[in-house]
Amino acid sequence: xxxxxxxxxxxxxxxxxxxxxxxxxxxxxxxxxxxxxxxxxxxxxxxxxxxxxxxxxxxxxxxxxxxxxxxxxxxxxxxxxxxxxxxxxxxxxxxxxxxxxxxxxxxxxxxxxxxxxxxxxxxxxxxxxxxxxxxxxxxxxxxxxxxxxxxxxxxxxxxxxxxxxxxxxxxxxxxxxxxxxxxxxxxxxxxxxxxxxxxxxxxxxxxxxxxxxxxxxxxxxxxxxxxxxxxxxxxxxxxxxxxxxxxxxxxxxxxxxxxxxxxxxxxxxxxxxxxxxxxxxxxxxxxxxxxxxxxxxxxxxxxxxxxxxxxxxxxxxxxx
Amino acid sequence: xxxxxxxxxxxxxxxxxxxxxxxxxxxxxxxxxxxxxxxxxxxxxxxxxxxxxxxxxxxxxxxxxxxxxxxxxxxxxxxxxxxxxxxxxxxxxxxxxxxxxxxxxxxxxxxxxxxxxxxxxxxxxxxxxxxxxxxxxxxxxxxxxxxxxxxxxxxxxxxxxxxxxxxxxxxxxxxxxxxxxxxxxxxxxxxxxxxxxxxxxxxxxxxxxxxxxxxxxxxxxxxxxxxxxxxxxxxxxxxxxxxxxxxxxxxxxxxxxxxxxxxxxxxxxxxxxxxxxxxxxxxxxxxxxxx
Numbered sequence: 001x002x003x004x005x006x007x008x009x010x011x012x013x014x015x016x017x018x019x020x021x022x023x024x025x026x027x028x029x030x031x032x033x034x035x036x037x038x039x040x041x042x043x044x045x046x047x048x049x050x051x052x053x054x055x056x057x058x059x060x061x062x063x064x065x066x067x068x069x070x071x072x073x074x075x076x077x078x079x080x081x082x083x084x085x086x087x088x089x090x091x092x093x094x095x096x097x098x099x100x101x102x103x104x105x106x107x108x109x110x111x112x113x114x115x116x117x118x119x120x121x122x123x124x125x126x127x128x129x130x131x132x133x134x135x136x137x138x139x140x141x142x143x144x145x146x147x148x149x150x151x152x153x154x155x156x157x158x159x160x161x162x163x164x165x166x167x168x169x170x171x172x173x174x175x176x177x178x179x180x181x182x183x184x185x186x187x188x189x190x191x192x193x194x195x196x197x198x199x200x201x202x203x204x205x206x207x208x209x210x211x212x213x214x215x216x217x218x219x220x221x222x223x224x225x226x227x228x229x230x231x232x233x234x235x236x237x238x239x240x241x242x243x244x245x246x247x248x249x250x251x252x253x254x255x256x257x258x259x260x261x262x263x264x265x266x267x268x269x270x271x272x273x274x275x276x277x278x279x280x281x282x283x284x285x286x287x288x289x290x291x292x293x294x295x296x297x298x299x300x301x302x303x304x305x306x307x308x309x310x311x312x313x314x315x316x317x318x319x320x
Numbered sequence: 321x322x323x324x325x326x327x328x329x330x331x332x333x334x335x336x337x338x339x340x341x342x343x344x345x346x347x348x349x350x351x352x353x354x355x356x357x358x359x360x361x362x363x364x365x366x367x368x369x370x371x372x373x374x375x376x377x378x379x380x381x382x383x384x385x386x387x388x389x390x391x392x393x394x395x396x397x398x399x400x401x402x403x404x405x406x407x408x409x410x411x412x413x414x415x416x417x418x419x420x421x422x423x424x425x426x427x428x429x430x431x432x433x434x435x436x437x438x439x440x441x442x443x444x445x446x447x448x449x450x451x452x453x454x455x456x457x458x459x460x461x462x463x464x465x466x467x468x469x470x471x472x473x474x475x476x477x478x479x480x481x482x483x484x485x486x487x488x489x490x491x492x493x494x495x496x497x498x499x500x501x502x503x504x505x506x507x508x509x510x511x512x513x514x515x516x517x518x519x520x521x522x523x524x525x526x527x528x529x530x531x532x533x534x535x536x537x538x539x540x541x542x543x544x545x546x547x548x549x550x551x552x553x554x555x556x557x558x559x560x561x562x563x564x565x566x567x568x569x570x571x572x573x574x575x576x577x578x579x580x581x582x583x584x585x586x587x588x589x590x591x592x593x594x595x596x597x598x599x600x601x602x603x604x605x606x607x608x609x610x611x
Binding site: 073090150 | 509510512513514515516517518519520523527528531532
């Protein structure tokens with residue numbers, strides 16, 4: 001059930017800059033593939049084109065190797081989870097879940113059984129009679145997932161599904177998504193601007209910038225071997241030195257030393273670790289991270305002079 | 321009691337002091353407030369409530385027997401029948417066309433969209449008398465389409481079809497205007513969700529789009545109906561005032577009044593007044609439901 005995007009271009013104004021430009025990638029069957037990039041990278045447009053809500057100006061979308069250009073949205077067998085849930089506000093949770101089956105004329109008894117099963121899956125058995133407005137954000141998002149799954153789609157498309165939730169609920173739902181995926185093994189394409197989210201849940205990552213694919217690979221590949229400066233900086237907030245060396249903030253080692261030309265220009269504690277900005281002798285500023293324990297042990301504070309040690313640059317982390 | 325705007329002040333306490341100041345601002349203007357409320361209430365009483373009360377007082381002034389007699393006269397019944405007949409055609413037509421227009425404008429981008437949007441408002445910006453006149457000039461005996469209509473033996477002006485057409489024109493914006501802003505603010509997300517779930521365009525419209533605007537729709541229908549039954553200007557021009565044949569309720573009221581039968585005029589007018597009261601109650605109910 002793979003999804004393949006071939007040379008896709010989508011313009012919103014004729015002659016204008018395309019939102020998506022010549023994009024190709026494969027989302028392998030049964031895996032979670034993330035479309036990762038900053039806002040405006042064309043991720044959502046790409047997802048909507050796969051769903052059939054947008055039609056490409058050039059290129060095509062294949063699901064299971066079959067060209068979808070002439071297949072209507074209704075027949076594509078995709079389940080789409082929207083950023084803002086897009087639940088039917090005038091229907092109860094049960095009615096929302098039953099919608100995709102009702103409109104296809106499934107027998108009532110069969111629909112009811114499926115809705116029960118889905119309510120069980122999202123652990124909202126008791127709340128079937130509620131309206132979406134009476135649910136919390138996390139509950140609404142789970143209903144949105146279940147609604148998309150109800151007609152048994154071949155492909156699940158998720159558009160920033162956790163974007164509107166607070167951090168804790170987001171963490172829980174991410175884990176829930178991974179467990180859900182283990183159970184269903186459904187080919188999934190996830191749009192996100194959050195690299196942590198992409199790395200945590202997905203098997204493959206497609207990094208997008210300005211409507212074009214920058215890099216395709218596993219999370220580890222994109223992290224360890226970024227193809228260019230942009231990818232390196234976007235993923236993991238890496239420092240790219242003038243020499244071309246890529247250094248991750250947590251790989252930077254600092255030692256207090258009054259003779260050193262480098263100095264800490266900013267220091268901020270974020271829970272269990274400390275984020276620092278260090279000005280090097282060359283005038284370059286780099287970001288560093290260390291545990292709170294280590295910062296206390298060295299009694300580091302803003303303005304301190306520090307010796308900066310980079311790990312031996314691996315061949316992979318060298319950008320030409 | 322102003323809090324210093326230094327960084328040490330927690331955000332919450334700054335909000336709190338803003339609230340306190342807000343509250344104080346209200347207290348200061350208490351007399352101004354009372355004066356304004358008094359002014360508004362006496363204005364409403366004088367110009368809206370008093371005339372309504374007068375209509376009923378005059379209608380029942382010579383006793384209920386005279387009142388019911390005025391309502392059940394042959395000509396009054398004919399006028400009521402014609403008004404109901406007109407509304408029975410106009411309201412459903414404008415309901416369907418109004419919803420279709422609002423739906424097109426709100427959910428689609430197409431050439432001519434802004435022209436359609438402007439045309440929806442046209443009947444509101446044209447004086448009803450002029451609208452009536454335009455129909456006479458177009459469809460009357462010496463009008464543009466007059467000879468053709470005569471050749472197929474159809475009379476529109478000074479006859480029921482003309483009254484229906486004029487009323488259709490005048491009351492067209494009500495449904496579209498009530499529904500359009502709501503549809504626009506709701507966006508397309510739920511419709512798109514319905515499509516991906518397998519719903520056809522038809523199913524999406526009837527199961528998602530329409531239920532979400534039902535209260536606005538009801539409100540539009542009620543207003544459209546009130547105007548369709550109460551329209552005077554446009555209908556007056558195209559009707560020809562043939563008693564018992566092309567007289568609607570408002571036209572009948574005018575005739576009675578011009579003949580110095582003020583009790584009769586007010587009796588018939590009380591029907592329209594009742595319609596107004598019912599319309600307002602339904603509107604109020606809709607607003608209460610959508611809160």
